[in-house]
Amino acid sequence: MTDNGNRPEDGPADATDTVATVLRQWRDVLPELDTDPMRLIGRINRSAALLRQAEDAPLRRPGLTRPEFELLGALRRTGRELTPGDLARETFSSGAAVTKRLKQLTGRGLVERRTDARDRRVVLVGLTAAGRELVDSVLPEQLSFEADVLSGLDAEERHRLAELLGKLLTQLEGRLAPRL
Amino acid sequence: MTDNGNRPEDGPADATDTVATVLRQWRDVLPELDTDPMRLIGRINRSAALLRQAEDAPLRRPGLTRPEFELLGALRRTGRELTPGDLARETFSSGAAVTKRLKQLTGRGLVERRTDARDRRVVLVGLTAAGRELVDSVLPEQLSFEADVLSGLDAEERHRLAELLGKLLTQLEGRLAPRL
DNA sequence: CGCCGATCATTTACGAGTGAAACACCTGCT
DNA sequence: AGCAGGTGTTTCACTCGTAAATGATCGGCG
Incomplete structure (x- = not known):
């Protein structure tokens, strides 16, 4: 028998991914370091990076960037006009980014801005017909692409993972994002 | 009895986080859309964003940016000199970014570059004493901060989550990152 | 031996995001 | 009514990352 894979901290899934190698390197150099948080945080970050990179592919065809698509999505799913401030909160980006x-x-004719009648400081942003059609045509593709990317996990695993992440996220949002 | 919380697709943890609200909005507007992948991908992305933002806090004191710290960490944990190309692969960023x-x-005296004797195209980057000391002093803080942020989940949940993410990541890396 | 293609690092030009300041407008108070 | 302070959006100056071009050097092959 070899000496790999039998340490109590190493689950079976820890053997192969990038984060596991990183953890081994740290253990070799600084054995007394408690690297446990990296197991989660490293994996969340790395998964997010890979998914982000992959997810962008279906969006390139219609020439959209991811944050642009999220902005359009926010308008589509709320079903009403939103202000730039709303959009900034909804897409977790700065006001300046939203303006850009x-x-x-608007230049591409996907959204329209009009100033609110009651309060002329605020502008209301809404989807044009073209914008709505674009979202409705891209979104299913995007989702089926995502489903395909996730197909390495079976339904049960995906469910447990989503549930645990939901719990984590609830905690994080309560603790780290008082703004909502 | 109310009609919330009893749909088969909604687990108990889905009730409160941001992603759950987004899913409800989509369901109200496009009920036939299969939004299941968002449950995972949305949560991974959102968690990563929140963690990233929070994690940067302990780094600000020594005036380090996250990618800079990851670069130093790669040098520290491998325990040897690396080329810019190695560092680019190790930190998943472009060569140009690494150069910058x-x-x-080097300006701050944390790393040193020297050109390789055998192949004068390549440059070898190593930590200075100050660089190593900086990593060794910041890293434990960083890790205990992370542990604190994750404390909303108990040890068992963290373990299962890390395991599932490890499995997902293994799949993703096999499929999306042939370069390794 | 000398050239040709490949490889590694760096430079350059540019696009995108950010915080802080500027601007427009509203609301409450006197 | 008029002003003071607050809120919503945009602009500005700057930083950072990237892709593509550049420069330097190696290895192999005629």
Whole structure:
């Protein structure tokens, strides 16, 4: 028998992914370091990076960037006009970024801005027909692409994972994001 | 009895986090859409974003940016000199970005570059004493901070989550990152 | 031996995001 | 009514990352 895979801290899934190698390297150099949090945080970050990179592929065809698509999605799913401030909160980006993206998207005829009648400081942003059609055509592709990417896990595993992440996220949002 | 919380697709943890609200909005507007992948992908992305934002806090004190710290960490944990190309692969960023960061870090006396004797194209990057001391002093803080952030989950949940993410990541890396 | 293609690092030009300041407008108070 | 302070959006100056071009060097092959 070899000496790998039998340490109590190493589960079976820890053997092969990048984070596991990183953890082994740290253990070799600084054995007394408690690297346990990396197991989660490293994997969340790395998964997010890989997914982000992969997810962008279906969006490239319609020439959209991911944050642009999220902005359009926010408008589509709320079903009403939103202000730039709303959009910034909804897409977790800065107000300045939203302004820039709106310039792009209005230029392409996907969204429309109009100033609110009651309060002339605020502008209301809504999807045009073209914008709505674009979202409705891209979103199913995007979702089926995502489903395919996740198919390495079976339904039960995906469910447990989503549930645990939901719990983590609830905690994090309560603790780290008082703004909501 | 109310109608919330009893749909088969909604686990108990789905009730409160941001992603759950987004899913409800989509269901109200496009009920026939299979939003299941969002449950995972949305949560991974959102968790990563929150963690990233939080994690940067302990690094600000020594005036380090996250990618800079990851570069230093790669040098520390491998325990040897690395080339810019190695560092780019190790930190998942472009070569140009690495060059820029090396300029910063050599300026601060945290790393040293020397050209390889055998192959004068390649440059070998190593930690200075100050660099190693910096990593060794910041890393434990960083890890205990992370442990604190994750404390909303108990040990068993963290373990299962890490395991499932490890499995997912293994699949993703096999499929999406042939370069390794 | 000398050239040709490949490889590694760096430079350059550019696009995208950010925080802080600026601007427009509203609301409450006197 | 008029001003003070607050809120919503945009602009500005800057930083950072990237892709593509550049420069330097190696290895092999005629």
